[in-house]
Amino acid sequence: MVSTNYAPEHTGIGPYATGLAEHWAARGVDTHVLAGMPHYPSWRLDPAYRGRWRTTETRGGVTVHRRRHTVPARQTALRRALFEASLLAHQSVAPPRTPRPDAVVAQMPSLAGAVVAARLARRHRVPFVPVVQDLMGAAAEQSGISGGDRAAAVAGRAERYALGRATLVGIIHDSFRPRVEAMGVDPARIRLVPNWSHVARPSAAREATRARLGWAPDRQVLLHAGNMGLKQGLEVLVDAARLDPSVDVVLMGDGNQRTALEERAAGLPNLHFTPAADEADFPDVLAAADVLVVTQRASVLDMSVPSKLTSYFATGRPVIASVADRGGTADEVRRAGAGVLVPPEDPRALLDAARELAADPGAAEEIGARGPVYVDEHLSSAAGLGRLDDLLAEALDSGTTAHEGAARS
Incomplete structure (x- = not known):
């Protein structure tokens, strides 16, 4: 190979x-x-x-x-x-x-x-x-x-x-x-x-992991895990954090756009950059978030399925996909039924989807629970x-x- x-x-x-x-x-x-x-x-x-x-x-x-x-x-x-x-x-x-x-x-x-x-x-x-x-x-x-x-x-x-x-x-x-x-x-x-899906299922209690990470139990946490590159268009999450101080946004990982994103996020107390979790801890960190986010620029011809998506599905948390409606990522989210699609590079649409999930925890849990089922059947x-x-x-x-x-x- x-x-x-x-x-x-x-x-x-x-x-x-x-x-x-x-x-x-x-x-x-x-x-x-x-x-x-x-x-x-x-x-x-x-x-x-x-x-x-x-x-x-x-x-x-x-x-x-x-x-x-x-x-x-x-x-x-x-x-x-x-x-x-x-x-x-x-x-x-x-x-x-x-x-x-x-x-x-x-x-x-x-x-x-x-x-x-x-x-x-x-x-x-x-x-x-x-x-x-x-x-x-x-x-x-x-x-x-x-x-x-x-x-x-x-x-x-x-x-x-x-x-x-x-x-x-x-x-x-x-x-x-x-x-x-x-x-x-x-x-x-x-x-x-x-x-x-190459990650293990979460094993630790969500509350314990959140406490260890310093995530308040009464605040909604939106987590993006993985590469911070041009293709991802993570500015949408920085802008979402600026629009709604009541939501915590976590960008976990690294990439060639991290410095530019940190500069854009300067002064935002509700946006946090964290290093990538180690392999053993990764599933528990993902599962501790309220929502897992995948983003791409509107100009991207989305043919591939981000590897993070197969990991997200395994955790049982709902996904918000800020991506083009036609493409591999959108197709996979629809097929799994484990997430919500919103237009790319639209922070208000992303926030609206997050608020709807927060307002109906039962529906959010139901959406997230479809992910592991899809993994077992197809991934x-x-x-x-x-x-x-x-x-x-x-x-x-x-x-x-x-x-x-x-x-x-």
């Missing part, structure tokens, strides 16, 4: 790459991962890896090969390009020494990872299977950062190159299908492989990993290599 993100990162794509690799290793498969250095979601290099250019370690029965790369603290098109270029250069120049693989799997949206994986599969003449968690071209196109259009064009070419060489392509949501097909991928080679790890097992088995059975896929495309 080639995946820029991997454990110890415990949010975003990392947990899915880690879960899949460790699942294979537990089944007795000799599993190797080519990864970057841990840096997400803070976009700061994990102190344990400072000064290290290349490492090989064993985690959960998996051999993990890491290569150093730049880590841009602030996102611009140029810095993101340098990040991907440094990954591509180092992983290409110094690929891991492994036995000949039976197949190569890539976790996208990493452009470097997808290109390197396609090349490794072609070199060994084995099946290549990218799993599309997101597409960088679409994200760059709508990022709003300087040079986004040029970045989107470069990213699109890299994605087309990688996907065109795939034996089969996995997508985590059907909203990716038109974009992948537009890149020339035969619809017959696309398989739906939704992500799963179990057994189901998610089983779908990926089937995807890989089909690719292996097809006998089609990355070289043959490229020739066909």
Whole structure:
């Protein structure tokens, strides 16, 4: 597997790459991962890896090969390009020494990872299977950062190159299908492989967790957990906190927009920034909130399903999704019935939804309770990993290599 993100990162794509690799290793498969250095979601290099250019370690029965790369603290098109270029250069120049693989799997949206994986599969003449968690071209196109259009064009070419060489392509949501097909991928080679909920169920009493966190029992707490990037458009929560001092807003995590958000929130006593909870405490912290919030900018073409959403559903708390009405996130919230949809970048609409939930605790509990049911029925790890097992088995059975896929495309 080639995946820029991997454990110890415990949010975003990392947990899915880690879960899949460790699942294979537990089944007795000799599993190797080519990864970057841990840096997400803070976009700061994990102190344990400072000064290290290349490492090989064993985690959960998996051999993990890491290569150093730049880590841009602030996102611009140029810095993101340098990040991907440094990954591509180092992983290409110094690929891991492994036995000949039976197949190569890539976790996208990493452009470097997808290109390197396609090349490794072609070199060994084995099946290549990218799993599309997101597409960088679409994200760059709508990022709003300087040079986004040029970045989107470069990213699109890299994605087309990688996907065109795939034996089969996995997508985590059907909203990716038109974009992948537009890149020339035969619809017959696309398989739906939704992500799963990778967090444990809450175990501590909510009241005890709230007291430990300093959250007053008589105040409504709106919590956003995860990456604080451009795509999330978290300004809507800062503005909501300014509009209603009776509501506490908590932004938990890190990201390249945290400093700008802190500056925007200066002087707001009801808005709190907290570091990411550790993996064991994460479910209890989520469950201690009254409402869990997922946000995106109105301009974002929402094809993916944020990984935080699968975690939110597992806690039993109601979700407010401040996102475009048409897209992967909105579809998933509607399908689960575990949340409320409001227009993106509209703090008053977000507050109105929060007040309605606070005014009817019974209805809020009923909405939140649908989340764990949906997780059990559709987002179990057994189901998610089983779908990926089937995807890989089909690719292996097809006998089609990355070289043959490229020739066909």
